[in-house]
Amino acid sequence: MKLENRLSxxxxxxxxxxxxxxxxxxxxxxxxxxAFAEKQGLSAILVNGIEKLPQEMLPPISIKxxxxxxxxxxxxxxxxxxxxxxxxxxxxxQKGIITxxxxxxTVAQWYPNPFQRDCCDFDCFLLKKGSDGxxxxxxxxxxRAVEAKGVNVDRSIYVHSVFDYKGLTVENHHYLAAIKFSKxxxxxxxxxxxxxxxxxxxxxxxxxxxxxSPLFNAVFLMHHAHRHTINDYLPxxxxxxxxxxxxxxxxxxxxxxxxxxxxxxxxxFAQAMTRGSIRLFGAKxxxxxPTDFEADDLLEQCLWDTPEGTKGRSSRFERWLRxxxxxxxxRKKYKFFYDSSSFQMIVAYxxxxxxxxxx
Numbered sequence: 001m002k003l004e005n006r007l008s009x010x011x012x013x014x015x016x017x018x019x020x021x022x023x024x025x026x027x028x029x030x031x032x033x034x035a036f037a038e039k040q041g042l043s044a045i046l047v048n049g050i051e052k053l054p055q056e057m058l059p060p061i062s063i064k065x066x067x068x069x070x071x072x073x074x075x076x077x078x079x080x081x082x083x084x085x086x087x088x089x090x091x092x093x094q095k096g097i098i099t100x101x102x103x104x105x106t107v108a109q110w111y112p113n114p115f116q117r118d119c120c121d122f123d124c125f126l127l128k129k130g131s132d133g134x135x136x137x138x139x140x141x142x143x144r145a146v147e148a149k150g151v152n153v154d155r156s157i158y159v160h161s162v163f164d165y166k167g168l169t170v171e172n173h174h175y176l177a178a179i180k181f182s183k184x185x186x187x188x189x190x191x192x193x194x195x196x197x198x199x200x201x202x203x204x205x206x207x208x209x210x211x212x213s214p215l216f217n218a219v220f221l222m223h224h225a226h227r228h229t230i231n232d233y234l235p236x237x238x239x240x241x242x243x244x245x246x247x248x249x250x251x252x253x254x255x256x257x258x259x260x261x262x263x264x265x266x267x268x269f270a271q272a273m274t275r276g277s278i279r280l281f282g283a284k285x286x287x288x289x290p291t292d293f294e295a296d297d298l299l300e301q302c303l304w305d306t307p308e309g310t311k312g313r314s315s316r317f318e319r320w321l322r323x324x325x326x327x328x329x330x331r332k333k334y335k336f337f338y339d340s341s342s343f344q345m346i347v348a349y350x351x352x353x354x355x356x357x358x359x
Contacts, residue, residue: 005029006304009036010280012049017240018112019282030059034067039306040236041118043070048112071116078108078115084168085122088146089209095145097138098127100196101204102173103224103241106211109204110244118237121169123160125176125196135197139174146170176220182340188264192220214249219260221245225273226266230333234302243277246285254287268292269337272299298336 004027012033014020037046047067050059058064082105089099101124108117126138143153143161154162159178160171176192177185201210211217225238246252261270272295277283279296334340 002029002032005032005036009033009046012046012053013042013236013240014049014281015052016045016047016049016112017244017281018048028057028059030063034063034070037067038070041074042237042240043067044072044074044113044116044118045111045240047071048116074118075113075115078117078119081105081119081122081168082108082115084166085170085209086207088122088165088168088170089207091149092126092142092145093208095141096128097142097145098129098201098210099142099208100125100127100201100210100212102176103221105209106204106217107221107241107245110248114205117241121171123171123173125173127196137193139172142172177223184265188223191260191263192216195219214252215256215260217245218249218252218257219264222257222261222266222270222273223264226264226269226337229269229299229302230337233306234299235306236303239273239276239303240281242273243281243283246274246277246283254285265339266337268295269299272296272337276300295336298333302333 008028033046034043037043050064050067059067085105092099101122103123104117104119105122108114108119111117124142126142127135128138128141130136139161143155143163146163146165147153151163151165153172158180159175160173163170163172175189176196177188179186179189195216196212198216199213201212203209204211212220221238221241225234225242228234228238258267258270261267271289272292274283274285275289275292275296276299278285278289280300
């Protein structure tokens with residue numbers, strides 16, 4: 001996307017999430033903007049921003065109708081996913097299982113309209129309360145519960161099982177980090193579990209779906225965005241997620257958050273993400289962040305350098321090979337945003353391919 005179109009797109013996004021834009025762009029290449037929004041699942045938020053434009057700056061009626069149609073499809077899909085997820089959550093509750101939402105639908109509650117946040121699938125982590133009041137992990141309990149309803153559960157990926165529940169793709173997490181990558185990842189999973197149980201769970205949108213504390217969500221969201229960025233690219237919605245999370249979680253313990261970010265090797269990335277939320281979307285934090293222009297420039301580059309999608313089904317070897325090529329080209333991102341090299345990650349993937357899956 002051209003620079004002037006990036007500025008225009010961000011301008012519309014700021015307005016789309018309810019922020020005042022005092023530097024409203026004047027140039028809009030509507031076809032490119034529409035294509036990028038559709039590719040990233042951001043059409044609904046884009047329509048919000050367009051509705052706040054002066055009459056003379058509105059897109060041609062044909063483009064506007066197409067954008068509205070794209071936005072309605074996002075909302076319709078998100079509403080259907082939410083309704084189906086609630087049926088699953090309620091069913092598991094009957095079996096004594098607590099469903100904790102991860103990212104996606106959990107983050108959507110902080111959007112102006114929760115159904116305008118595009119979600120690809122439903123990520124969850126399952127718990128159960130014992131007769132003595134202690135909390136236990138319920139990964140396999142959940143798998144067996146849906147199997148009892150005739151649902152086929154795929155356990156081939158060790159991090160999470162996958163199943164289709166009434167048209168909704170569900171990822172039931174066995175682990176909260178890819179523990180086979182390294183000792184650090186095993187420790188990371190332990191820390192996530194501790195954070196999840198450290199404070200009481202919070203209902204999502206007054207439903208039976210629960211979420212962890214602000215600190216758990218902050219660290220988990222940042223880890224997810226970090227891994228996505230260094231291994232692929234940074235979807236713009238993840239930066240919007242972080243912006244809206246910051247705005248709606250004023251009780252976040254920032255000192256502990258930064259310590260976790262440093263322990264997990266993603267401090268420079270977390271700082272760049274937070275500055276990006278401030279600079280591009282108007283987020284506010286209660287302190288001043290260190291200046292790091294190089295990291296900020298690289299983060300923005302990761303936002304716009306989106307890869308082309310792959311066509312058709314591919315073998316495990318082909319998928320693995322694509323990952324290796326991406327890691328070879330990700331050397332700079334690892335250098336700036338992680339304290340391990342892309343070469344070390346390539347070795348981890350090779351071990352995983354030769355012995356067992358790592359993702």
